[in-house]
Amino acid sequence: MPAQAERSLAHAYWLQNPGIQAVFSAIETGGDEARVVGGAVRNTLLSHDVPDIDIATTASPQDVMDRAARAGLKPVGTGIDHGTVTIVSSGFAYEVTTLREDVETFGRQARVVFGRNWENDAKRRDFTMNALYADRDGQLFDPLGGLDDCLAGRVRFIGDPDTRIREDYLRILRFFRIYAAYGSGDMDQDGLGACLRQRDGLRHLSPERIGHEMRRLMKAKLAATALRMMSECGLWEIATGGLARTSDYEALRSLDDLAPETRDPEVGLTVLAGFVREDLERIADRFRLSNAERKRMQAAWAAAKSLRTEETFPSATRFLYEFGRQGATDGLLAFAATALGQKTGLSADAVGDYLMDLRSSSVPEFPLKGADLLAIGCAPGPELGRVLAALRQRWIDSGFDADRGQLLDQARSGR
Known part of the structure; x- marks a missing residue:
């Protein structure tokens, strides 16, 4: 059973929303449990905005679909084969994923089975601060000691960093991005060393995934620190093909x-x-x-x-x-x-x-158009363009002060 942290998220505004409570009520039948996991918990603890909410559950994907529909909510099987269902409740989309365990890992192609063990689910996540769960009452569950890391701004891989990275090389960029957004103090040396050892794995990532992660990193408060370290480790050059x-x-x-x-x-x-x-x-x-x-x-x-x-x-x-x-x-x-x-x-x-x-x-905004010159008798054709260009330059030279009437007078006097 996961260790229970003493802190509570009962005060969280999003947890008091009837929409999310309706999702909990729909899923938690037949002995199944559901808990918010990852970013929403982390961001609330660190007083950051919560843009989206992920929920983990012991219920099977099909049970989640069926129960949500019976409760009058809108379930969408966005990734049902991989255990993920999106439930729309009170106009907000919640991503609900059945607990998972890796059986064999082939990079992102890991063979996954659904399970009911919260600690095993936590062990397949990336960083300790992202392996925090909260039930519908705000009670925290911290199976891997991620709470202290989260509150201290320590970005640490779960288990062996090299293994975590080989499961998905995007985690190299996520290590720097999560640090840039939530980190404090020096980067974790074990994690940094693993990123350096596994850096060639970045060459196997698609441009879309790299670009998406890098754009998110650059919005974070410690982006400059993270990017300098990436550059010094040779990661920026691999990711971008150039210097920084x-x-x-x-x-x-x-x-x-x-x-x-x-x-x-x-x-x-x-x-x-x-x-x-x-x-x-x-x-x-x-x-x-x-x-x-x-x-x-x-x-x-x-x-x-x-x-x-x-x-x-x-x-x-x-x-x-x-x-x-x-x-x-x-x-x-x-x-x-x-x-x-x-x-x-x-x-x-x-x-x-x-x-x-x-x-x-x-x-x-230049106050004249070609139609204005035609209206005062200027002939159409190349000469019209030359007159218009000359008037535009006079307007610029005037410090943009010449008005429409003055420019038209100049056009008439120049004919």
């Missing part, structure tokens, strides 16, 4: 209090990997980034490059007009990261002042 500017990234994250965008993977990857523009395409391909993510990185890189050619910051309106609100903000942060990382003399205060200007200034 970790000092620049640390400078970027030093601006966390100024701008939430410092945590965005697009900005972080631009700083870490964007030595030249082609690096952005390589990292985007490597991580299978979306077109929107690619475009945001390219805009940030171009805006940062333009700032490197300026002796002082350009006017906020001109910078906004050229790159848009997001491109200008991302570019400023990427530029500042490099300047601060290389100790060029730029101050964080100056960055903050310019960032405030970018946030408070309006993005200029």
Whole structure:
């Protein structure tokens, strides 16, 4: 029987929700038990947000499906062959998985049988802080001593770290990501050593899995520390195919209090990997980034490059007009990261002042269209485009002050 911890999660807001209590009531019949496991327990203990809730149970997957349906809930067999059923209750989706035991392990293709032993289920998980369970009343169950590790911010593999990693090489990246999000103090040396020994296993992972994990890591509070260690261990180069500017990234994250965008993977990857523009395409391909993510990185890189050619910051309106609100903000942060990382003399205060200007200034919008020139008698064709371009430049040269009427007057006088 799992050891019972003295701490309780009875205060947790999500545990008091009628929706989750309905799930417990549906499953816990016929002598079966159900407990919340993993992230929701860990995050509550550490006062982090709880975005999703996983439940472990002794009930078979088919029994979970049948009982949920009889209770008027909506069961979905999302991974029923592997023991996982999603139950929708009061509009929230709960992932319910039957207790499992590994019989044979072939990487991610482990042969699994369903069981009723909570300790055996805990032993097949990754880190001790993720092997914590709570029943419907908030009573904690800690079969592997994960509670102390969780509260101390110690990220430790369950059992032999090399064995855990060989079961799924993504656990190398998860080790760094979980540390970045929940860790405190130095990294666990046994775990770090195992990651170093097993690092070639990263080459067997799909780009999608690597990209998903790395984007999550870069949002965490200790991402800079974790990424520096990854780089020093050669893991970043294996995962991304390139080098990392970790000092620049640390400078970027030093601006966390100024701008939430410092945590965005697009900005972080631009700083870490964007030595030249082609690096952005390589990292985007490597991580299978979306077109929107690619475009945001390219805009940030171009805006940062333009700032490197300026002796002082350009006017906020001109910078906004050229790159848009997001491109200008991302570019400023990427530029500042490099300047601060290389100790060029730029101050964080100056960055903050310019960032405030970018946030408070309006993005200029050219007040004329081709139709406006046609309406005053300009002939269609290439000449119309040249006139429109000349007027746009006059508008920019005026500091974006010339209004529509003034520009049309200039167009008439120039005919």
